[in-house]
Amino acid sequence: MEFAVKKFEKCDLITISGRVDSYTAPNIGMLLKSLISDGQMNIVIDLEKVSYLSSSGLLVFVNAQKSLNKQKCGRIRFSGTSELIFSAFSLAGFDKLFDFYANTTSAVESFREF
Amino acid sequence: MAMQTFPGTFKSLEPISKFIVEKAKDAGFSAKDVYAIQTAVDEACSNVIDHAYGGENLGTINIRLKNLNSKLSIIISDTGKPFDPEDIPDPDITSPLEIRKERGLGIFFMKKLMDEVIFEFSPSEGNKLTLIKYKGS
Numbered sequence: 001m002e003f004a005v006k007k008f009e010k011c012d013l014i015t016i017s018g019r020v021d022s023y024t025a026p027n028i029g030m031l032l033k034s035l036i037s038d039g040q041m042n043i044v045i046d047l048e049k050v051s052y053l054s055s056s057g058l059l060v061f062v063n064a065q066k067s068l069n070k071q072k073c074g075r076i077r078f079s080g081t082s083e084l085i086f087s088a089f090s091l092a093g094f095d096k097l098f099d100f101y102a103n104t105t106s107a108v109e110s111f112r113e114f
Numbered sequence: 115m116a117m118q119t120f121p122g123t124f125k126s127l128e129p130i131s132k133f134i135v136e137k138a139k140d141a142g143f144s145a146k147d148v149y150a151i152q153t154a155v156d157e158a159c160s161n162v163i164d165h166a167y168g169g170e171n172l173g174t175i176n177i178r179l180k181n182l183n184s185k186l187s188i189i190i191s192d193t194g195k196p197f198d199p200e201d202i203p204d205p206d207i208t209s210p211l212e213i214r215k216e217r218g219l220g221i222f223f224m225k226k227l228m229d230e231v232i233f234e235f236s237p238s239e240g241n242k243l244t245l246i247k248y249k250g251s
Contacts, residue, residue, distance in 0.1 A: 019127075019131070022127060052149075054156050054220070055223055056220070059216050069212065087149070091222075092219055093207030
């Protein structure tokens with residue numbers, strides 16, 4: 001699993017590739033925690049190149065959104081989510097908690113209203 | 115029958131997935147079913163490390179696959195402490211985010227994605243979890 005962070009005017013974009021499982025999810029968790037503690041409220045996570053997402057990966061995203069909710073602002077939005085990866089969100093009932101965009105451009109654009 | 119033994123570490127999850135995906139594809143499952151089987155096995159093996167062994171590098175994970183005409187059986191064995199997935203209640207996936215308890219999500223995935231999940235324990239052989247997916251189900 002690899003990831004990269006790109007800063008935009010209204011949000012940060014995290015691009016992840018490879019597997020997000022119990023081995024790799026803690027790295028994403030640490031990254032999200034550090035971005036949020038640095039004051040980043042709006043985050044796009046691009047999953048287009050993610051080949052597998054386990055429940056531990058989902059929980060990392062959910063816990064990051066929970067910590068944003070405590071601050072009463074900030075959203076995590078996803079882009080490039082394939083049907084198989086989305087099926088993990090919906091099986092867990094997390095599909096209603098997040099917004100999903102077709103690509104990074106539309107997800108980053110969605111934060112312009114803020 | 116195919117069989118492989120992996121070290122009980124989270125780093126083993128990727129080679130375990132590769133092994134399972136290859137065998138599930140060979141057994142003729144669709145891409146959706148292959149992904150479901152991969153998820154169920156990945157969650158089961160994570161639980162072996164987390165709950166049966168209670169940490170990494172404390173034992174091995176043995177995986178056997180039986181590809182039959184009607185179904186694929188995957189038997190996951192470990193020598194950790196007894197861990198019956200049925201003892202963990204399903205998470206309430208409709209409850210609000212702030213009060214939702216996440217324990218048991220991996221087991222919930224396993225039960226939802228496979229047709230049968232059978233747990234057995236014997237003091238001499240340890241935990242044996244059988245995951246079954248029927249072909250054409």
